[in-house]
Amino acid sequence: MSQRLTWFLAGAACASMVWFVLLMAINQGLLQVFMGFSGQ
Amino acid sequence: MAMRNGRVAQIIGGSARTTPVLVPCSWHPVLTTLLLCVILLGLASCASTDRLPAVPLALASKTKPLDIPDARFYAVGDTDRLVAFAEKVYIRRSRAGLAAKPSSILAISGGGDDGAFGGGLLIGWSERGDRPEFATVTGISTGALSAPFAFLGSEYDSALKEIYTNIDADDVFQERNLLAVVASDAMTDSAPLRAMITRFVDDRIISRIAEEYQKGRLLLIMTTNLDQGRAVIWNIGAIAASGHPRARKLIIDILLASASLPGIFPPVMIDITVEGKRYQEMHVDGGAIAQAFLYPPSLSFKKVREILKLDGLKYKKHKRVAYIIRNGRLYRPEANVKRSTLAILTQTTTTMTAASGVNDTYRIYLTTKRDGVGFNLAYIDDDFTVPYKGPFDKGYMRALFNHGFQKGLAGYPWRNTPPGYQE
Numbered sequence: 001m002s003q004r005l006t007w008f009l010a011g012a013a014c015a016s017m018v019w020f021v022l023l024m025a026i027n028q029g030l031l032q033v034f035m036g037f038s039g040q
Numbered sequence: 041m042a043m044r045n046g047r048v049a050q051i052i053g054g055s056a057r058t059t060p061v062l063v064p065c066s067w068h069p070v071l072t073t074l075l076l077c078v079i080l081l082g083l084a085s086c087a088s089t090d091r092l093p094a095v096p097l098a099l100a101s102k103t104k105p106l107d108i109p110d111a112r113f114y115a116v117g118d119t120d121r122l123v124a125f126a127e128k129v130y131i132r133r134s135r136a137g138l139a140a141k142p143s144s145i146l147a148i149s150g151g152g153d154d155g156a157f158g159g160g161l162l163i164g165w166s167e168r169g170d171r172p173e174f175a176t177v178t179g180i181s182t183g184a185l186s187a188p189f190a191f192l193g194s195e196y197d198s199a200l201k202e203i204y205t206n207i208d209a210d211d212v213f214q215e216r217n218l219l220a221v222v223a224s225d226a227m228t229d230s231a232p233l234r235a236m237i238t239r240f241v242d243d244r245i246i247s248r249i250a251e252e253y254q255k256g257r258l259l260l261i262m263t264t265n266l267d268q269g270r271a272v273i274w275n276i277g278a279i280a281a282s283g284h285p286r287a288r289k290l291i292i293d294i295l296l297a298s299a300s301l302p303g304i305f306p307p308v309m310i311d312i313t314v315e316g317k318r319y320q321e322m323h324v325d326g327g328a329i330a331q332a333f334l335y336p337p338s339l340s341f342k343k344v345r346e347i348l349k350l351d352g353l354k355y356k357k358h359k360r361v362a363y364i365i366r367n368g369r370l371y372r373p374e375a376n377v378k379r380s381t382l383a384i385l386t387q388t389t390t391t392m393t394a395a396s397g398v399n400d401t402y403r404i405y406l407t408t409k410r411d412g413v414g415f416n417l418a419y420i421d422d423d424f425t426v427p428y429k430g431p432f433d434k435g436y437m438r439a440l441f442n443h444g445f446q447k448g449l450a451g452y453p454w455r456n457t458p459p460g461y462q463e
Binding site: 020029030031032034037040 | 150151152153154181182218219221227301302303304325327328331367368369372382385386387388389390392393394397428431
């Protein structure tokens with residue numbers, strides 16, 4: 001069972017990392033989009 | 041607790057029989073903590089998004105911020121008030137002995153960090169020695185930040201220089217957490233920009249603006265009332281001259297609102313009381329509606345002359361010249377646009393803003409032609425080749441400031457028609 005828990009936590013950590021990177025990319029992209037309002 | 045310990049012991053022992061019951065109980069603390077973190081993060085982001093109701097459109101004409109007369113006008117739909125106000129300004133200019141003298145109007149456009157171009161141009165123009173004392177200065181977005189200094193003349197050139205050569209992104213905004221885009225009102229916090237405006241717009245500047253207002257000189261700033269989708273022209277001189285204890289804060293709010301790019305910076309909420317009930321207006325960057333403005337096209341000088349005549353006042357004919365500084369290029373530089381949603385959106389917003397800037401020059405040109413005002417346009421031309429490195433990059437801004445400065449010093453070759461226009 002402890003192995004399953006470890007795998008679950010490792011999986012959750014990986015998924016969180018993927019979400020984090022994805023969110024960062026979307027944030028940077030949106031920042032660029034909104035900066036377009038200033039003409040840049 | 042003993043029961044729980046017992047269950048933990050069983051998990052460690054790897055008992056298959058107890059698994060269905062024990063797994064949820066053991067993971068409960070982990071999941072609860074994660075859930076709490078998400079909720080707290082969400083709450084932290086949402087904490088400042090509450091607001092009072094927007095002013096109903098039917099009551100909009102009754103609003104009077106801080107009870108100050110002529111504090112603001114709507115760019116569309118306030119014609120009678122604007123004409124009456126123009127008459128008051130003319131009378132003030134007559135008293136100050138300025139009515140028959142040539143008058144210059146300066147419009148400084150938005151453009152974010154490209155505002156360094158206008159800052160440099162104005163200071164170069166000062167150094168050259170033939171920069172006029174503008175009767176009216178208008179500003180939007182970054183133009184709103186430089187307008188008070190341009191209005192007060194070359195004694196404030198050092199402040200203008202500091203704003204565009206000595207700041208970087210950290211002096212303008214702080215990035216918020218990753219959930220801000222869905223759980224907050226902007227992706228960044230503009231507290232550093234507010235602090236910078238507060239530092240520059242001190243009591244001395246307020247009293248100087250008030251003095252000049254009494255002579256009939258105007259400092260006008262545009263914001264967008266996002267609740268109503270209408271442009272608001274704020275008469276900073278009237279607010280400064282009111283002596284109201286909250287006048288300075290309102291002026292800082294207006295300058296910040298005018299420069300608050302939607303999505304990037306939070307909107308500025310302005311408290312309004314109408315018929316005893318409290319409301320809030322949401323104001324963002326004036327650039328949402330226009331990149332630059334001179335005065336509303338609904339205000340015709342012919343109409344003002346007629347009103348003056350009706351009131352037994354004689355209009356003294358004088359030369360009027362408008363200078364428009366477009367803090368940006370007329371057309372967006374070409375790009376090999378990636379086939380991705382965000383890249384397409386980015387290039388589209390940039391293209392729309394550049395096109396909006398060109399459209400504004402046509403609207404201004406039409407107004408100046410009607411009223412017999414000289415038209416002069418400056419903009420960032422293709423001879424500026426330093427690549428853009430990201431928002432508020434000090435190196436880029438300094439290079440652009442120097443470019444504008446050199447042009448101003450040499451005598452800017454003002455363009456007398458809008459781009460692409462043939463007489």
